[in-house]
Amino acid sequence: xxxxxxxxxxxxxxxxxxxxxxxxxxxxxxxxxxxxxxxxxxxxxxxxxxxxxxxxxxxxxxxxxxxxxxxxxxxxxxxxxxxxxxxxxxxxxxxxxxxxxxxxxxxxxxxxxxxxxxxxxxxxxxxxxxxxxxxxxxxxxxxxxxxxxxxxxxxxxxxxxxxxxxxxxxxxxxxxxxxxxxxxxxxxxxxxxxxxxxxxxxxxxxxxxxxxxxxxxxxxxxxxxxxxxxxxxxxxxxxxxxxxxxxxxxxxxxxxxxxxxxxxxxxxxxxxxxxxxxxxxxxxxxxxxxxxxxxxxxxxxxxxxxxxxxxxxxxxxxxxxxxxxxxxxxxxxxxxxxxxxxxxxxxxxxxxxxxxxxxxxxxxxxxxxxxxxxxxxxxxxxxxxxxxxxxxxxxxxxxxxxxxxxxxxxxxxxxxxxxxxxxxxxxxxxxxxxxxxxxxxxxxxxxx
Numbered sequence: 001x002x003x004x005x006x007x008x009x010x011x012x013x014x015x016x017x018x019x020x021x022x023x024x025x026x027x028x029x030x031x032x033x034x035x036x037x038x039x040x041x042x043x044x045x046x047x048x049x050x051x052x053x054x055x056x057x058x059x060x061x062x063x064x065x066x067x068x069x070x071x072x073x074x075x076x077x078x079x080x081x082x083x084x085x086x087x088x089x090x091x092x093x094x095x096x097x098x099x100x101x102x103x104x105x106x107x108x109x110x111x112x113x114x115x116x117x118x119x120x121x122x123x124x125x126x127x128x129x130x131x132x133x134x135x136x137x138x139x140x141x142x143x144x145x146x147x148x149x150x151x152x153x154x155x156x157x158x159x160x161x162x163x164x165x166x167x168x169x170x171x172x173x174x175x176x177x178x179x180x181x182x183x184x185x186x187x188x189x190x191x192x193x194x195x196x197x198x199x200x201x202x203x204x205x206x207x208x209x210x211x212x213x214x215x216x217x218x219x220x221x222x223x224x225x226x227x228x229x230x231x232x233x234x235x236x237x238x239x240x241x242x243x244x245x246x247x248x249x250x251x252x253x254x255x256x257x258x259x260x261x262x263x264x265x266x267x268x269x270x271x272x273x274x275x276x277x278x279x280x281x282x283x284x285x286x287x288x289x290x291x292x293x294x295x296x297x298x299x300x301x302x303x304x305x306x307x308x309x310x311x312x313x314x315x316x317x318x319x320x321x322x323x324x325x326x327x328x329x330x331x332x333x334x335x336x337x338x339x340x341x342x343x344x345x346x347x348x349x350x351x352x353x354x355x356x357x358x359x360x361x362x363x364x365x366x367x368x369x370x371x372x373x374x375x376x377x378x379x380x381x382x383x384x385x386x387x388x389x390x391x392x393x394x395x396x397x398x399x400x401x402x403x404x405x406x407x408x409x410x411x412x413x414x415x416x417x418x419x420x421x422x423x424x425x426x427x428x429x430x431x432x433x434x435x436x437x438x439x440x441x442x443x444x445x446x447x448x
Contacts, residue, residue: 025302047309082300091275110182116340121150154366225277357409369394
């Protein structure tokens, strides 16, 4: 029996696919760590290497044996499940209370970081429509989607970079994380409208889908969230995370995803929305996230990156003109995100160094960009060539964040902003006490 013979059966082949994907991602992750790069870079590159851009191009027989076209349905379904759970975790990390407290300080920056790249993306769409847009796709859908794709900031990747660079407790770090959260919420709302318009068969259908989306959001915040808050008060302790409680949360999560899929936007919006409204107090949400994160981040998300890599055809960029267009896409994305963020931050009173650091951080895209791009490719709004260019843009902008940040915002600047150690108060003076063990409580008074 040859080594490849078991791979003709669906289940052994799927196990082999998962093993190869996870192993490749972890090995590249070790290399990325040595260069102070986030794990998401390794996962994206691993997906591209396992796709037609590398494995399929240089080792077509191996690729055909391990990833035959007919075997990708199972990989696709499991990767989509991983994305639903991941977007739930992203929503779970979104602190709505923090957004309300700091929105006044970050609203200008977050809106500028969305509107500037969105506007430039729409202008770029006009320039690229004849070369990279399918004639059957309406130009408004193409322009709105490209603008939304340019506007995304990778909130989870940004949080990881801020933690690694010890920036979370600095002014720049807190401003970045709040602006990214507000901006991403706005960008996902824009994307939901774009998806609704793309699915719709006419203006009336688009308006109905948009109205249903707004109604569902209002229902979740107005009715479901208060109900969850009352229920959550009873099970807010970490030790209340029973199997039945986890099952209940997952059932509601999948129900929310199912409803948004029926509405005509995407299951991911329902997952993100449910995570955002789930009560965060008492440690229940944090414990639930800790239980899900390892499975999602180590196994399920790499499957999505492989799924994206199998759809990325870098070899389509086979001419200098194509690479020039790719460079134009990268330049417009960086100009809009960095420029819009830095100028608005400077206008709010930050120094040029702080504003530049904030612009570099907000230019991080990574995973969230890939999610958006796959939605666009599934809808047929973007072509495979433009998909490949935007994947390259996501890799380049994420890859450049950490090294450029170290140049713009050196370690000495970070150290000067870190809060000092919290002084330990002296122990309170208490009366001298003696603990005595007695065999019978009735003898206690006599001993005293």
